[in-house]
Amino acid sequence: MESPSRGGVFSEGTDSRVEQFAESISFDRRLYQHDIRGSQAHARMLADQGLITDAECESICGALDEIRLELDNGTLPMRIELEDIHMHVEQALIDRLGDVGRKLHTARSRNDQVSTDFRMWVREALRETDQLLLELQRAFLGRCEADFDVILPAYTHLQRAQPVLAPHYWLAYVEKFQRDRERIADCIKRVNQCSLGVAAVAGTSLPIDRQQTAAALDFDGITRNSLDTSSDRDFVLESAFVLSVIATHLSGWAEEWILWSTVEYGFIKCPHAFCTGSSIMPQKVNPDVLELTRGKSARVMGNLQTLVLLTKGLPLAYNRDLQEDKPPLFDSFDTIQSCLQLAAPLVAGTELQRERIAAGIEDGYLDATTLMEHMIRAGMPQRRAHHLVGAIVGEAMQRRVSLSELPLDVLQQHAPELDGSVREVLGSRNAIEAFQSEGSTAPERVREQIQYWTTALGDKG
Structure with a gap:
């Protein structure tokens, strides 16, 4: 045949x-x-x-x-x-x-047929990915109340910086994945335009109704230019980009939790169902799901590069090169979805090592910035306060004590303006309570955000 x-x-x-x-x-x-x-x-x-x-x-x-x-x-x-x-x-x-x-x-070509089919598939895959991101957001949000009393060190440059409430950290990832979901929603607007009816490249002389097929297939509208439509794979590139950003967020989270699960950090214990052992070292509990999430993200980013290079030099309109657009995008969706399917239960099942975290929370002088801002509130210029707190931290380092353990008279040797009220901002717990600004780790602000996301993300049902 x-x-x-x-x-x-x-x-x-x-x-x-x-x-x-x-x-x-x-x-x-x-x-x-x-x-x-x-x-x-x-x-x-x-x-x-x-x-x-x-x-x-x-x-x-x-x-x-x-x-x-x-x-x-x-x-x-x-x-x-x-x-x-x-x-x-x-x-x-x-x-x-x-x-x-x-x-x-x-009145149909494989050019508009393939484009239409692919748009419908991508539309569906984006929506499935959005649902998986929602479940991951809910997993992070679901930890917030139970972990509200835990203070974690926040890092910049991978150095201890300031204290934050654990739910403030969880909600940071809720925010990241929300932006991913917003990008998906915006991407769908351009994906969801019907190609059917542009035929090979110039349209058709037959009396067809493109609006009818677009409505029947749940598209928001039709593409406007047959020449552009025949060659257009922007919706593929944009989808691959959205998936690459999701991959960066997943990879960053995985890297952080890989570090946190080490003996050196000791912040978390991952569920054993998501870990593997060693073929030779019987004591090992390796965070393989996190490592593979970090590793698989590279494939997703590489697929974006492949698609950009595939389309960068193609003249109008259709070229057979475009047959090669599907394997990279299929792989990106498959990879991201497989990572997300494991991420939510891993987040929900991971244990915070509360005693270990609490034992080291005063290390690194996380309350130094709060001390500086206490001086600023008393009228001291920021640069002078910054300099003086640096000297106070140096004193504490020499004595091998925390800032809260320094006697008041020692603090006053560096900053005579200080009085007993300084105790209200020293120590990580007091530092947390001192925060005020919107978006900060202040307990009342964090509770506001928990309530906001509880409403925004809805119930699992």
Whole structure:
């Protein structure tokens, strides 16, 4: 049986080596649900426009349902010479209906067909990813009340900086993943424009209704320029970028928790169900899920680079190079979703090592900035207060004590303006209580944010 895309001007068959080289059925078969749905919408539009009869439309749609079922069950034979999923579906239709099946491709090219199918798949994958991000946000939010009493050291330059409440830290990741979800929502606006009906490159002389098929396929509208649409893969690049940003957030979180799980930090204990052992060292509990999350993020970022390079020099309009856009994006979605599926239960199941954290929370002079701001509130210029607190920290380091352990007279040797009220801001707990600004780790501000996100993210049900 000759491929529907072959024959006519061709005087000889395709070399078998070319068939193997050019096939995409090995990866684009996952578009079959979208291809069949798009084909049924196209058939109904053709019937409404009088380009096929109602009876022919019903035969086509019924046969496509049968083909979908065979693809669901894996019983439709895959043939390299048919190249892609679109030709497999069409050939199966022709095998069943003959010339009626051949009418389906009226006013349609594989260029707009592939673009439409891919847009529907990407739209669905973005929404699935958004749901997984929501579950991860809820996992972080779900820790906040139980961990409210825990103070963690916040770092800059990987050096201890200031104290923060544990829920303030958890909500930092809720914020990051919210921006990812907002990027997804914005990306969907451009993905969700229907390509069907632009045909190969210039449109069609046949009386079709693009708005009808767009509405039937739940698109927000139609693409406006046939030439642009035939070549456009901006929606692929943008999706790959959104996934790459998610990957950076996941990788940063994984790196942090890998460090936190070490003996040197000792902040967390990951659930053993998400760790593995060593083949030679029996004591090891390795955070492999976190390490693989960090490692797999590189693939997602590399896929973005691949797609940018794939499209950077293509002239208008369609070029076969664009067949290669699917494996990188499929892989990026698969990778991010697999990471997110494990991230939420890992976050929920990880234990804070409270005693270890509390035992070291005064290390690093986390209350130094709060002491400086106490002096500023008393009227001292910021630069002078900064200098004096530096000298006080130096004194504490020499004595090997915390700032709160320095006697008042020693503090006054450096800053005579200080009085007994300074005790109210020394120590990590007092420093936490001293914060006031919106967005800070002040307990009342953190509680406001917990309430905000509890409302924003809703119940799991």
